[in-house]
Amino acid sequence: MNNPLISTVNLKKSFGTLNVLNGITLDVMPGEKVVIIGPSGSGKSTYLRCLNFLEIPTEGDVYFEGNLMSPKSNLNEYRKNVGMVFQHFNLFPHLTVMQNITLAPITMRKKDKTKPKVSSKQIKAEEEEKAMALLTRIGLADKAKAYPSTLSGGQKQRIAIVRSLAMNPKVMLFDEPTSALDPEMVGEVLSLMKEVADAGMTMIVVTHEMRFAKEVATRVLFMDDGVIRADGTPDQIFNHPEDDRLKEFLSKVL
């Protein structure tokens, strides 16, 4: 049997007296596409942010490939394996699209002394070639030298996804990737995400796009009040919901 790629055991997070996560236990297998739905403030985003330690969990454990992770682990090494896409894209405005994508891989490879010695120039050339291939795939090759401020929201988010992909992560976290987009730009981002999913990437996606959940998810979680109230296939969650809160939520969003 496969081992889980990433899992949490009884994960809790509170901000002061506010308990946002009340014990989340979850195993995500390699290749799974997990979509997390739920009302605002239910802790979905906080859970994602705890997975790569942008938030430090108050209690509970995070395992990656069977290894217990903690703030004391080599988080930089860990985060290379865990890509993250943000609601507000968070592209670097002072860098070109190409630099946005290549900054992290180039910096990491130059620092990595375990690999056979490759010249800085060659690293740069290789990473730029890789980035260009990715940009070509999403049809934005002509934007390589452009600055983020000249791009539309949809383009920015697609670049952000590519930036994350350039690190060759083993799992990708999407934190409401389409919530800040104009409606007409949602489609292009979702179709890129679908492509990434089809390529076999393990994904954990927090979203309000129910159609995406139905089409792409292998598993849907319903979170409310910091706990997972329902966990099943899209068919089970959307067509045969059992939990009352889930039924109420679905009646509002569908």
Add this chain to the structure above:
Amino acid sequence: MNLSILNAMTLTERFRAAFITQDRWKLYLTGLGNTLLISLLAVIIGVVLGYIIAIVRFTNKTTGKLKFLNAIFKIYVTVIRGTPVVLQLFIMYFIILASMKSGIIVGAITFGLNSAAYVAEIARSGFESIDDGQMEAGRSLGLSGAQTMIRIILPQALRNTLPPLFNEFISLVKETAVVGYVGILDLGKVPGLVQSRTFDYLFPLLIASAMYLVVVMVLTLILHKLEKYLSKSDRVSHERIRDAGRANNE
């Protein structure tokens, strides 16, 4: 006696004595050059040290690390901002850097260390102007805190604080006039030197003041151009966002 001589001179003669005779204009230019040199060196020291202070504070605030350094810098800023710069100059010139031969360097270091305390404040506002998402994006890509700071946060903060930093330079041009107290030949020192030869303060003071004024006005003009350029490049990008959005709608 002297006064009676002055009374007998026309204004033109007094101006000539203050500026033309014995090539005294060269003295003003030397003074001005030294003033600009001290101010420029001081602002460079101030920006580098001020940003280091701000980075330490920012790191301490966001991660709780560097407690010791943070405490030292806190005391440093309090002392610098809480004492007159003239006394700081005396302390540097007569005690700490007494062995240093170049007064200009002593002046530059004094004002650089002084300026750093104020630049630290400017830099702090620069860091606060950067969205938290920038640090998060850098860290989520696997960059270390220091790498994210150097490659992502710092360049943006520097750009955002260019106008106030330039303003700090303009302030220094005027504030450094006190270095004359320890015998450094800057523009503020020149009127006294000339007066000791001509026994006439009127034109030396007017000329030196006018030179300060012109330099400050020119620098202010450059500052406005810089501000306009920075805000324009922001505005252009906003327009491009809108246009790109529109193009996408079609």
